[in-house]
Amino acid sequence: MWTALLAMASCTPCHEAIVRSFERTGMGRSMTAPVAEALPSQAGRHGQQNWAVAWRRDGLEHRVGGETRRMAWAVGSGHEGKSYLWRAGDALFQSPLAWYSKRGSWDLSPGYAAGAEIDFLRPVTADCLFCHAGSSRPVPGSLHRYAAIPQPGIHCERCHGDGAPHAADPKRGNIVNPVRLAPAARDSVCEQCHLSGAARVPLPGKTFADFRPGMVLEEVFSVYLPVTAKAFKVVSHAEQLAESECAKASGTRMWCGSCHDPHGEPAEAESWYRERCQSCHANARPHGERCAECHMPRTAASDGGHTAFTDHRIRKPGPAAVPVAVTGLRAWREPEAQWRARGLGLAYAGAGDLQRAFPLLRETRGDGEAQSALGLVYLRAGRTEEAVAVLEQAVRAEPRHSSRRLNLAAALLAAGRRERAKAEAEQAIALEPLLRDAYVLLAEIEPRRAAYWRARFETELRK
Ligand code: HEC
Ligand code: HEC
Ligand code: HEC
Ligand code: HEC
Ligand code: HEC
Ligand code: HEC
Ligand code: HEC
Numbered sequence: 001m002w003t004a005l006l007a008m009a010s011c012t013p014c015h016e017a018i019v020r021s022f023e024r025t026g027m028g029r030s031m032t033a034p035v036a037e038a039l040p041s042q043a044g045r046h047g048q049q050n051w052a053v054a055w056r057r058d059g060l061e062h063r064v065g066g067e068t069r070r071m072a073w074a075v076g077s078g079h080e081g082k083s084y085l086w087r088a089g090d091a092l093f094q095s096p097l098a099w100y101s102k103r104g105s106w107d108l109s110p111g112y113a114a115g116a117e118i119d120f121l122r123p124v125t126a127d128c129l130f131c132h133a134g135s136s137r138p139v140p141g142s143l144h145r146y147a148a149i150p151q152p153g154i155h156c157e158r159c160h161g162d163g164a165p166h167a168a169d170p171k172r173g174n175i176v177n178p179v180r181l182a183p184a185a186r187d188s189v190c191e192q193c194h195l196s197g198a199a200r201v202p203l204p205g206k207t208f209a210d211f212r213p214g215m216v217l218e219e220v221f222s223v224y225l226p227v228t229a230k231a232f233k234v235v236s237h238a239e240q241l242a243e244s245e246c247a248k249a250s251g252t253r254m255w256c257g258s259c260h261d262p263h264g265e266p267a268e269a270e271s272w273y274r275e276r277c278q279s280c281h282a283n284a285r286p287h288g289e290r291c292a293e294c295h296m297p298r299t300a301a302s303d304g305g306h307t308a309f310t311d312h313r314i315r316k317p318g319p320a321a322v323p324v325a326v327t328g329l330r331a332w333r334e335p336e337a338q339w340r341a342r343g344l345g346l347a348y349a350g351a352g353d354l355q356r357a358f359p360l361l362r363e364t365r366g367d368g369e370a371q372s373a374l375g376l377v378y379l380r381a382g383r384t385e386e387a388v389a390v391l392e393q394a395v396r397a398e399p400r401h402s403s404r405r406l407n408l409a410a411a412l413l414a415a416g417r418r419e420r421a422k423a424e425a426e427q428a429i430a431l432e433p434l435l436r437d438a439y440v441l442l443a444e445i446e447p448r449r450a451a452y453w454r455a456r457f458e459t460e461l462r463k
Contacts, residue, residue, distance in 0.1 A: 011156050011163060014170060021264035022156070026077040030132045031152035034060040034074045034084065039099055042106045046118055053097055053106050060084070062095045062120075069120050071095060073152060075132050080309070083109055085124055088461050090145050091434040092124035121436055127200065130208040131193040134158065138207070141401035142432050159189050159262065161213040176213040183252035184333065187238070188217040190256045191332075195238040196306060197223035198329055199347035203339055204367035218335040224347035226326040239332075240312035250280065328356070342370050349373040354380055366390065368397030372404050379411050387411040395424075402432035406441065413445055421445050433460045 012019045022028045043052040052063040060071040062084065069086040076082040080102070084095040096118040098109040112118050123144035129136040135158075136150035157163055159178055166175035178189045192211055202208060202221040211220045225239060237256070241247050247254045256262075259276040266272035270290055277291045278284075288294060294317050296310050329347050334340055345360030346369065354377045361374040375391035378384070391408040398404065405428040412421035422445050428438040439457040443450035 010167070014167075018263050019156075022262075023153075025263070025265055026079050027154045027262065029077040030075070030154050031129075031134075031150070032074050032077075033152070034071045037074065037078070037082075039082075039106075044106065046108060046112075047116060049118060051097060051118070062086075062097045064096060064118055064120065067120060069093075069095065073150070074099075075128070086120065088434060089463055090139070090147070091432075092129075092144055092146060093120055094122040094124050094128075095120060096122070123436075127208060135209070138209070140207075141398055141404075143403055143435060145432060145434075154193075157213075158192070159213055178213065179257060181214060183255070184216045185214055186257075187255055188215060189213050191217055191223070191238050194236055194256070195223050195332060196236045197239070197332060198226045198326075199224045199350040201343045201346045201350070202369075203335065204342075204369060216333070218333050222335045222339075222343045223332040224329040224344065225332055227328045227330050228326055235307045237308050237312050240308055241314075244312065244314040246280070246314050254280075329353075342367075346370060346373055349377060366393065368394045368401070368404065371397065372401075372407055375407055375411060379407075379414060382414075384411055384415040388415050388417075400431055402428045402435050402438070405431065406435065406438050409438070409441055409445075413441070418445055433463075 039053075041052070041054045043050065045051070049065050050063075051065075052061075054061045054063070056070075058070075062069050062071060071084040072087045072092075073085045074082045075085060078099065078101050080100075082099040082101075084097065084099075085092050086095060087093075094109065096109050096112050097106055099105075100107055108118060109122075125144055126136070126138040129138075129146075129150050132154075134151035134153050134155040136146055137148040139145035139147050159176075161176040163175055176189075178186050180186075181189070188211075192208075195217075200208070200221055200223050202210075203219075206220050208221060211217065217223065241254070241256070244254075258279075259273060270292075273292045274289065277295075292310070295314050296312065297317075298309050299311055329344065329351065331340070331343065335343050341360045342364040345357050345364065348354075348357035349361065350373075357373065358377050358381075361370050361377065364370045366374065371390045371394035375387045375394060378387035378390065388408070388411045391404065391411050394404045395401070395408050405424050409421045409424035409428065412418075412424060422442065425438050425442050425445065428435055429442075432438075434457075436457060439453045443453040446453070
C-alpha cells in the first residue's frame with residue numbers, strides 16, 4: 001500500500017568524499033532502521049505497568065503491559081538519544097519508550113513521566129518527520145497518515161534544493177549554495193529545522209514540505225517565539241545565536257555556517273572552533289585557548305533534547321540565567337502584512353492562550369485553518385452555536401480534513417445535537433480510521449456503546 005518516494009538525484013559519483021563524510025554526521029543519521037544498532041534489552045516498571053524492550057530475530061520490540069509493538073524507525077542519531085516509531089496501516093505512532101545515550105538506558109519518552117498510564121498511541125505528526133526524515137509524504141488533511149515510506153536521514157537536497165538539473169549539467173550556479181544566498185534565505189535553510197519556537201504556522205494552503213532552499217521561511221510558514229521580560233527563555237540554536245553580541249554586532253555576517261561545516265564534524269573540535277572565533281576576534285587580547293569552553297559552556301538541557309546543550313548566546317562568563325515567565329509571543333520574522341494577525345492568532349491558539357487568540361482570529365477573513373482554531377476558542381468559551389457555525393465553514397473549506405470534522409463533532413455534541421455529532425465523528429473515522437480521539441468522542445456521544453467504540457478502534461489498529 002505504501003509506495004516509495006521518488007529517488008533523489010545521486011550526488012555520489014562526483015562528490016563522494018562529501019557524501020561519505022555527511023553520512024557519518026548526526027544529520028546524516030537522523031532517522032534509521034532500528035536493526036542497524038545494538039542497544040541492550042531492558043525491563044522496567046511505571047506505576048502499575050511493566051514495560052520491556054527486547055531484540056527479536058526480526059527486529060526491535062517494545063512492550064507495555066500486555067501490548068507489544070515492533071518498531072519501524074529510530075529517530076535521532078543517538079548522540080543524545082533516540083525515539084521510536086511504529087506503524088499501523090499507513091499511520092505512524094510514537095513509542096512511550098526511548099533510549100537515553102548519556103545514561104545508557106531505556107526510559108519513558110519525554111512527556112510521559114508525569115502522566116499516569118503510558119500507551120503506544122501518541123500520533124506522529126508531519127512536523128516531526130519534516131525535521132528528522134529526508135522527506136515524507138503526509139496524506140493531506142490527516143493527522144498522522146503517510147502516503148509513502150518516509151525517507152530516513154536528512155539528505156543533500158534539504159539544503160541544496162532539487163539536484164536533478166545540476167546532476168544532468170554539472171557546474172556551479174545551477175544548484176543552491178546556501179553561503180551565497182541573501183542572509184534571510186541563507187539562515188532559513190537551517191531554520192527549517194533548527195528554530196522550533198513556541199509555534200510554527202504555515203500560510204493558508206501551505207504545508208512545511210513546500211519549503212525549498214533559496215526561499216525565505218515566511219514564504220511558507222512563520223515561527224513564533226516566546227517573549228519574556230528578560231530575553232533568555234530561548235531554546236533553539238537559531239534563537240540563542242541571535243541573542244549573542246557576536247551576531248548583533250556583526251550584522252548579517254554571522255550565521256550557523258560561520259562555525260559549522262554541515263558536511264562533517266571537526267576532527268579536532270577545540271582548534272576548529274578557536275579558529276572560527278579568531279576569524280573575527282583576531283585582535284582580542286589573548287586570555288585562553290579553549291574559547292568555547294568559557295564562552296559557550298554546555299548546559300544540562302532537559303531530558304529528551306530540543307534545547308541547545310551548548311549555549312549559543314556566546315557571552316562573557318557570569319552567573320547562570322534564571323528562567324523567567326513568558327509574557328507573550330512574537331514572530332521571528334513577520335510574514336506578509338495580510339497574514340500577520342492570522343499567524344499570531346494561530347500561534348496563541350496553539351499555545352493555549354485563547355484570550356489573545358480570539359480578537360486576532362476574529363479579525364482574519366477566515367481560511368479553514370483560522371476558522372477551525374476560532375471554532376475551538378468559541379467552544380471553550382461555551383459559545384457553542386457560534387462554534388458550530390465557524391467549524392462548519394472550516395469543514396466546507398476542506399471536507400477531507402479529519403481533525404476539523406472531529407472538532408465540528410465536538411461542538412455539535414456541546415450544542416446538544418447528538419445525531420449530527422455522531423455523523424461527523426463517523427466521517428472523521430472514514431477519512432482517518434486510526435484517529436483515536438474520534439472513537440473517544442463517539443464513546444462520549446453514545447455512552448452505552450462505549451465498549452463497542454473502544455473495540456472498533458482496537459480492530460482498526462490490528463488491521
Ligand atoms: C556529474 C557530476 C556531478 C553530480 C552528479 C553532482 N555534482 Fe555538484 N558539482 C559538480 C561540479 C563539476 C561542480 C562545480 C565545481 C567547481 O566548479 O568548483 C559542482 C558544484 C556543486 C556545488 C557548488 C555550487 C556553487 O554554485 O557553489 C554544490 C552545492 C553541489 N555541486 C551539490 C551537488 C549535489 C547536492 C548533488 C546531488 C544532488 C550534486 N552536486 C551532484 C558535479 C556534480
Ligand atoms: C531537515 C532538517 C534540518 C536542516 C535543514 C538542518 N538541520 Fe542540522 N540537524 C537536524 C537534526 C534533526 C539534527 C540532530 C541529528 C541527530 O543527532 O539525530 C541536526 C544536527 C545538527 C548539528 C549537530 C551535529 C550533527 O551533525 O548532528 C549541527 C552542527 C547542525 N545540525 C547544523 C546545521 C546547519 C549549519 C544547517 C544549515 C546549513 C542545518 N543544520 C540544517 C536537522 C536539520
Ligand atoms: C545541512 C545542510 C546541508 C546538507 C544536508 C548538505 N550540504 Fe552541501 N553545503 C551546505 C553549505 C552551508 C555549504 C556551503 C559551505 C561553505 O562554503 O561554507 C555547502 C556546500 C557544498 C558544496 C560546495 C562547496 C564544497 O564544500 O565543496 C558541495 C559540492 C556540496 N555542498 C555537496 C553536498 C552533498 C553532496 C550533500 C549530501 C551528501 C550535501 N552537500 C549536503 C549545506 C549542506
Ligand atoms: C562573524 C564574526 C564573529 C565570530 C565568528 C565570533 N564573534 Fe564574538 N563578537 C563579534 C563581534 C563583532 C562582537 C562585538 C564587538 C567585540 O566585542 O569585539 C563580538 C563579541 C564577543 C564577546 C563579547 C560579548 C559581550 O557580552 O560583550 C565575546 C565574549 C565573544 N564575542 C566571543 C566569541 C567566541 C568565543 C567566538 C567563537 C566561539 C566568537 N566570539 C565568534 C563577532 C564574532
Ligand atoms: C560561534 C560559533 C558557533 C555558531 C555561529 C553556531 N554554533 Fe552551533 N556549536 C558551536 C559549538 C562550539 C558547539 C559545541 C561543539 C562540541 O561540543 O563539539 C556547537 C554545537 C551545536 C549543535 C550540537 C548540539 C549542542 O547544542 O551542543 C548544534 C545542533 C548546533 N551547534 C547548531 C547550530 C545552529 C543551527 C547554528 C546557527 C543558528 C549554530 N549552531 C551556530 C559553535 C557555534
Ligand atoms: C578561561 C576562560 C576563557 C577562555 C578560555 C576564553 N575566554 Fe574570552 N573571556 C573570558 C572572560 C572571563 C571574559 C570577560 C573579561 C571581562 O569582563 O573583563 C572574556 C572576554 C572576552 C571577550 C570580550 C572582550 C574582551 O577582551 O574582554 C572576547 C571577544 C573574548 N573573550 C573572546 C575569546 C576568544 C576568541 C577566546 C579563545 C581564543 C577566549 N575568549 C577564550 C574568559 C575566557
Ligand atoms: C522543528 C524541528 C523539529 C521537530 C518538529 C522535531 N525535532 Fe527532534 N530534533 C530537532 C533538532 C534540530 C535536533 C538536534 C538537537 C537540538 O537542536 O535540540 C533534534 C533532536 C532530537 C533527538 C535527539 C537526537 C540526538 O541523539 O542528538 C530526538 C530523539 C528527537 N529529536 C526526536 C524527535 C521526535 C520523535 C519528534 C516528533 C515527535 C521531533 N524530534 C520533532 C528538530 C526537530
